[in-house]
Amino acid sequence: MLTYTLDKDKGHLSRELYKALKNDIEEGKLKRGEKLPSKRTFARNCSVSTITVQNAYDQLVSEGYIKAIEKKGYYVSDSVVKKKSKVSYLVEEDEETTIVELPDLSNNRVNVDNFPFSIWSRIMRKTMAEKQNLLLSPMKTEGVYELRRAISHHLSSFRGMAVSPSQIIVGAGTEYLYSLIIQILGRDRLYALEDPGYMKLERIYNANGVKSIKVELDDKGLSSSTLEKSNADIAHISPNHHYPTGITMPLDRRYEILSWAAKEDERYIIEDDYDSEFRVSRNPVPTLYTLDTSGSVIYMNTFSKSLASTVRISYMVLPDSLAERFKDNFSFYSSTVSSFEQYTLASFIEEGFFEKHINRMRLYYIRQRQAVLSLLSSSLMKDKCSVIENDSGLHFILRLNTVLSDKEVKEILYREGIKISALSDYSRSSSISHDFIISYSNLDMDAFKKALRILSEII
Amino acid sequence: MLTYTLDKDKGHLSRELYKALKNDIEEGKLKRGEKLPSKRTFARNCSVSTITVQNAYDQLVSEGYIKAIEKKGYYVSDSVVKKKSKVSYLVEEDEETTIVELPDLSNNRVNVDNFPFSIWSRIMRKTMAEKQNLLLSPMKTEGVYELRRAISHHLSSFRGMAVSPSQIIVGAGTEYLYSLIIQILGRDRLYALEDPGYMKLERIYNANGVKSIKVELDDKGLSSSTLEKSNADIAHISPNHHYPTGITMPLDRRYEILSWAAKEDERYIIEDDYDSEFRVSRNPVPTLYTLDTSGSVIYMNTFSKSLASTVRISYMVLPDSLAERFKDNFSFYSSTVSSFEQYTLASFIEEGFFEKHINRMRLYYIRQRQAVLSLLSSSLMKDKCSVIENDSGLHFILRLNTVLSDKEVKEILYREGIKISALSDYSRSSSISHDFIISYSNLDMDAFKKALRILSEII
Numbered sequence: 001m002l003t004y005t006l007d008k009d010k011g012h013l014s015r016e017l018y019k020a021l022k023n024d025i026e027e028g029k030l031k032r033g034e035k036l037p038s039k040r041t042f043a044r045n046c047s048v049s050t051i052t053v054q055n056a057y058d059q060l061v062s063e064g065y066i067k068a069i070e071k072k073g074y075y076v077s078d079s080v081v082k083k084k085s086k087v088s089y090l091v092e093e094d095e096e097t098t099i100v101e102l103p104d105l106s107n108n109r110v111n112v113d114n115f116p117f118s119i120w121s122r123i124m125r126k127t128m129a130e131k132q133n134l135l136l137s138p139m140k141t142e143g144v145y146e147l148r149r150a151i152s153h154h155l156s157s158f159r160g161m162a163v164s165p166s167q168i169i170v171g172a173g174t175e176y177l178y179s180l181i182i183q184i185l186g187r188d189r190l191y192a193l194e195d196p197g198y199m200k201l202e203r204i205y206n207a208n209g210v211k212s213i214k215v216e217l218d219d220k221g222l223s224s225s226t227l228e229k230s231n232a233d234i235a236h237i238s239p240n241h242h243y244p245t246g247i248t249m250p251l252d253r254r255y256e257i258l259s260w261a262a263k264e265d266e267r268y269i270i271e272d273d274y275d276s277e278f279r280v281s282r283n284p285v286p287t288l289y290t291l292d293t294s295g296s297v298i299y300m301n302t303f304s305k306s307l308a309s310t311v312r313i314s315y316m317v318l319p320d321s322l323a324e325r326f327k328d329n330f331s332f333y334s335s336t337v338s339s340f341e342q343y344t345l346a347s348f349i350e351e352g353f354f355e356k357h358i359n360r361m362r363l364y365y366i367r368q369r370q371a372v373l374s375l376l377s378s379s380l381m382k383d384k385c386s387v388i389e390n391d392s393g394l395h396f397i398l399r400l401n402t403v404l405s406d407k408e409v410k411e412i413l414y415r416e417g418i419k420i421s422a423l424s425d426y427s428r429s430s431s432i433s434h435d436f437i438i439s440y441s442n443l444d445m446d447a448f449k450k451a452l453r454i455l456s457e458i459i
Numbered sequence: 460m461l462t463y464t465l466d467k468d469k470g471h472l473s474r475e476l477y478k479a480l481k482n483d484i485e486e487g488k489l490k491r492g493e494k495l496p497s498k499r500t501f502a503r504n505c506s507v508s509t510i511t512v513q514n515a516y517d518q519l520v521s522e523g524y525i526k527a528i529e530k531k532g533y534y535v536s537d538s539v540v541k542k543k544s545k546v547s548y549l550v551e552e553d554e555e556t557t558i559v560e561l562p563d564l565s566n567n568r569v570n571v572d573n574f575p576f577s578i579w580s581r582i583m584r585k586t587m588a589e590k591q592n593l594l595l596s597p598m599k600t601e602g603v604y605e606l607r608r609a610i611s612h613h614l615s616s617f618r619g620m621a622v623s624p625s626q627i628i629v630g631a632g633t634e635y636l637y638s639l640i641i642q643i644l645g646r647d648r649l650y651a652l653e654d655p656g657y658m659k660l661e662r663i664y665n666a667n668g669v670k671s672i673k674v675e676l677d678d679k680g681l682s683s684s685t686l687e688k689s690n691a692d693i694a695h696i697s698p699n700h701h702y703p704t705g706i707t708m709p710l711d712r713r714y715e716i717l718s719w720a721a722k723e724d725e726r727y728i729i730e731d732d733y734d735s736e737f738r739v740s741r742n743p744v745p746t747l748y749t750l751d752t753s754g755s756v757i758y759m760n761t762f763s764k765s766l767a768s769t770v771r772i773s774y775m776v777l778p779d780s781l782a783e784r785f786k787d788n789f790s791f792y793s794s795t796v797s798s799f800e801q802y803t804l805a806s807f808i809e810e811g812f813f814e815k816h817i818n819r820m821r822l823y824y825i826r827q828r829q830a831v832l833s834l835l836s837s838s839l840m841k842d843k844c845s846v847i848e849n850d851s852g853l854h855f856i857l858r859l860n861t862v863l864s865d866k867e868v869k870e871i872l873y874r875e876g877i878k879i880s881a882l883s884d885y886s887r888s889s890s891i892s893h894d895f896i897i898s899y900s901n902l903d904m905d906a907f908k909k910a911l912r913i914l915s916e917i918i
Binding site: 312332 | 461462488500568574580583591594595597616617619631634646659662663666667768769770772791794795796797818
């Protein structure tokens with residue numbers, strides 16, 4: 001709302017107002033073509049009479065700063081020459097909204113065609129029409145009950161997990177939930193992270209003032225002996241589908257890791273199950289959470305992968321003792337997810353749309369993968385590479401038979417306008433090489449074809 | 460999605476499936492009346508033939524566990540007797556969604572009638588129809604540009620602040636933004652908090668592993684001498700409308716505090732301007748951010764007060780040097796607010812609805828306050844109390860002429876089913892007494908009348 005504080009003692013209120021407006025127009029705070037408030041509104045805002053506003057407007061019109069359009073009101077003239085502003089915000093008006101992106105063979109962004117906009121829009125509308133009271137009621141720290149219950153049903157039917165809604169904490173993204181975990185488990189603990197693995201995790205722990213240590217994986221994932229050697233208290237892992245290797249930790253190794261955690265009271269496992277919905281084959285290994293009997297596993301998942309990365313809803317399941325600790329010590333926090341989206345997502349799940357969406361997406365991804373693989377096998381690259389996948393949901397590893405370094409491969413493709421990530425980008429180990437990530441969730445087929453052609457020429 | 464892992468080597472797949480389903484029905488994982496997947500879907504999920512599913516379903520029907528409804532499908536029977544479950548999540552099914560609340564004279568929740576549901580719903584629908592690509596595009600850590608630009612326009616016209624969109628960070632609530640500030644400014648700093656003030660702040664800093672110190676206010680708010688004595692590096696204050704005292708820090712004191720901050724490079728002020736939109740009188744003191752010339756002020760505000768506390772969108776404005784520091788070090792974080800709500804709010808502001816909403820609410824609150832004050836002045840309490848307010852937006856302080864302690868007053872009212880908070884609840888100082896918070900934003904008038912009657916009898 002446009003308003004000015006006018007010094008009534010000075011007496012010339014309309015002059016004051018005229019100067020303030022003129023200044024703001026010159027400085028660009030009031031933009032060309034911008035509509036000014038009606039005289040009445042403006043007078044009320046500034047606690048002056050409408051005649052004062054009228055006088056100021058008249059003067060500005062006569063000087064060409066603003067123009068009056070009949071029956072519409074007053075507008076800043078299009079022809080005003082702006083003074084050089086001392087503030088930076090005008091310069092930045094053209095900050096780009098959409099960043100022009102090169103096709104990225106490793107980028108697993110959701111395809112717009114696949115987000116269920118019409119259903120989501122309908123449920124959102126219905127929620128706003130029918131749940132107004134609930135939508136504005138204070139929320140629990142852990143999120144609205146309806147959503148936590150829906151998640152508990154989903155985990156039960158989809159993952160065979162028996163979880164009470166009271167163990168579930170909904171939050172604005174997994175990164176936020178990590179910061180809560182740090183608060184629950186303690187800042188003075190050592191967190192073990194997988195190598196290779198998401199490099200971001202290390203930065204997040206670091207930004208939260210917490211020490212972490214990288215622990216190397218073997219072909220079954222993390223082992224209890226390397227964990228034991230690391231002296232870590234907490235293991236942050238993704239056993240069900242490791243990114244980017246695609247490793248699914250086998251059952252024996254799971255029991256091994258669980259036994260590591262059970263040995264000490266304050267040892268915990270953070271089980272990140274971020275894309276379990278999209279496993280291609282249907283032979284899921286039970287989650288660590290399910291196998292655990294000592295209350296040592298925090299299970300995490302997100303709707304960023306299964307719905308859209310820009311819908312910021314994730315959740316974690318705390319074992320009973322930690323759920324209590326959380327309630328005792330952190331209930332003062334506000335929930336970080338809008339009630340509007342929590343209730344919408346709850347209905348989306350409970351009415352079966354989430355399951356339908358997952359089924360459709362799974363089918364879509366299976367077809368996508370087949371198309372990508374058949375493109376590969378009919379290309380000249382066929383004999384110069386191999387595909388490594390462990391039931392990966394949304395990507396596979398393309399291993400190139402080449403002497404070129406990963407850096408060289410990436411640079412050659414980048415010069416041709418194509419981005420790709422290597423497995424080595426996710427590790428500090430020098431032994432990993434020649435493995436590239438092909439994410440087929442939303443792959444640009446033309447770019448992929450082009451990349452195969454270029455690669456076949458240089459390898 | 461309902462699915463089971465069946466051991467194909469055992470041979471009796473339909474028997475396996477039958478047992479798994481029966482078990483889940485008995486344990487209550489599959490609820491009475493719940494619809495089972497169609498034979499085809501279920502077969503695909505479990506990687507078995509439909510005849511296998513058919514056999515399992517038939518057996519369960521014959522035993523009464525499920526029933527077939529013509530043209531609709533299979534449902535779990537209503538009459539199944541559940542086994543006592545070993546898991547807790549069934550017991551909790553009846554966790555209450557809406558907590559029955561006593562009327563609270565100090566609670567400043569938004570009135571449902573005042574949230575612009577129909578406009579919000581319309582803009583949300585429009586956003587989903589027209590901005591599908593943008594909605595699913597990766598977001599910057601600091602939030603989508605359109606919203607930051609809208610906020611910058613709002614701050615310019617409403618607060619006279621010249622702020623570039625690139626200085627603005629949008630986040631899921633101020634509490635989350637505090638945790639970012641701690642990461643930007645450092646965990647090893649001492650944070651000064653106001654006494655009286657929001658008790659929650661101390662808990663938030665504490666939970667983030669950061670030291671804070673309470674600094675007593677005088678009648679102008681925080682002073683630079685007490686700040687200096689505290690040895691704090693950072694002052695977290697609400698100078699424009701302090702809660703709960705209602706103090707607006709006068710201009711001289713503002714300069715004093717700014718000069719305290721300018722003395723050392725790494726001294727900062729966090730200026731929390733949480734309800735500036737609703738000031739009753741129109742003579743706003745400029746924000747510390749506006750007066751500051753040394754880049755020492757972080758300005759914060761939220762839409763929790765101006766829209767609804769369950770819409771989790773807040774923002775902060777960083778001085779240029781900190782904005783750069785943020786971009787250099789923390790751009791790896793994901794934005795914590797859904798793009799759907801960010802774009803909706805951006806349009807809501809840019810199309811003028813936010814200003815209209817604020818104007819309507821301000822008028823509503825002015826009337827509310829008048830109604831509450833006239834009720835008070837016509838009651839028997841009239842001469843037993845006084846009203847203290849400093850242009851408070853949404854509450855005032857009711858000072859009682861009583862010998863009763865704050866605790867006694869609260870207990871007497873609580874026994875009659877009415878909650879109230881005292882100023883002393885927000886302070887560790889023993890000198891504050893007899894001052895109670897009356898929040899008229901959504902006051903239960905009957906409860907207020909009743910409270911006045913009870914108070915007039917005991918005082």
